[in-house]
Amino acid sequence: DQQVKQNSPSLSVQEGRISILNCDYTNSMFDYFLWYKKYPAEGPTFLISISSIKDKNEDGRFTVFLNKSAKHLSLHIVPSQPGDSAVYFCAASEYNFNKFYFGSGTKLNVKP
Amino acid sequence: NAGVTQTPKFRVLKTGQSMTLLCAQDMNHEYMYWYRQDPGMGLRLIHYSVGEGTTAKGEVPDGYNVSRLKKQNFLLGLESAAPSQTSVYFCASSDGTPPGKLFFGSGTQLSVL
Numbered sequence: 752d753q754q755v756k757q758n759s760p761s762l763s764v765q766e767g768r769i770s771i772l773n774c775d776y777t778n779s780m781f782d783y784f785l786w787y788k789k790y791p792a793e794g795p796t797f798l799i800s801i802s803s804i805k806d807k808n809e810d811g812r813f814t815v816f817l818n819k820s821a822k823h824l825s826l827h828i829v830p831s832q833p834g835d836s837a838v839y840f841c842a843a844s845e846y847n848f849n850k851f852y853f854g855s856g857t858k859l860n861v862k863p
Numbered sequence: 864n865a866g867v868t869q870t871p872k873f874r875v876l877k878t879g880q881s882m883t884l885l886c887a888q889d890m891n892h893e894y895m896y897w898y899r900q901d902p903g904m905g906l907r908l909i910h911y912s913v914g915e916g917t918t919a920k921g922e923v924p925d926g927y928n929v930s931r932l933k934k935q936n937f938l939l940g941l942e943s944a945a946p947s948q949t950s951v952y953f954c955a956s957s958d959g960t961p962p963g964k965l966f967f968g969s970g971t972q973l974s975v976l
Contacts, residue, residue: 753904753905755905757905760903783962783963785963785964787965792969792970793969793970794867794953794955794967794968794969794970795906795953795965795967796967797963797964797965797966800961800962800963800964840905840906842906842963844962844963849894849911849913849919850908850911850921850922851896851908851963851965852908852922853898853905853906853907854905855903855904855905856905
């Protein structure tokens with residue numbers, strides 16, 4: 752059974768608006784969370800991360816929010832740009848950081 | 864700057880054949896990983912290595928073997944390929960700083976007929 756779940760396979764957003772991608776997890780031992788972006792025919796690339804001791808982390812247009820009680824994290828992209836169109840994966844790890852469990856991905860389409 | 868290089872990029876096998884996927888990184892990273900990506904399943908960890916000469920099992924290790932004889936290389940072997948191993952395989956490496964910042968190769972598309 753998947754420990755990290757992304758229940759929305761796809762999301763379409765207008766350029767300039769906010770994109771919100773969601774991720775849920777079941778393992779309460781997860782200590783560290785990440786988002787990756789993937790373009791077709793390429794490997795995933797690291798986007799942003801957050802430790803369980805924080806509830807928010809920002810990097811430019813990208814902000815990750817963590818709600819530990821709900822076992823939920825989200826990625827906000829503001830403003831969205833057509834170049835953001837890609838598949839986004841969330842991932843999580845326990846304290847040893849040796850294993851990272853990935854969600855199934857959400858395909859974001861940002862319309863010009 | 865090459866980063867993480869996977870060879871081959873595409874391969875078609877018949878059931879029962881064997882093959883080795885090669886991953887090479889030029890960033891002097893300690894940690895290396897092999898993942899497979901299947902539709903609706905995301906990326907699942909097959910095996911990983913925390914340093915030269917070490918390997919460990921991930922989520923889905925059955926049917927695969929790995930070796931890390933040199934720090935820069937991580938080999939993934941399929942001894943007797945099965946159709947269930949049809950997938951896209953990604954290799955990744957990391958120096959652990961920050962945790963989880965993995966550098967991925969561009970993938971190998973493997974089809975087992």
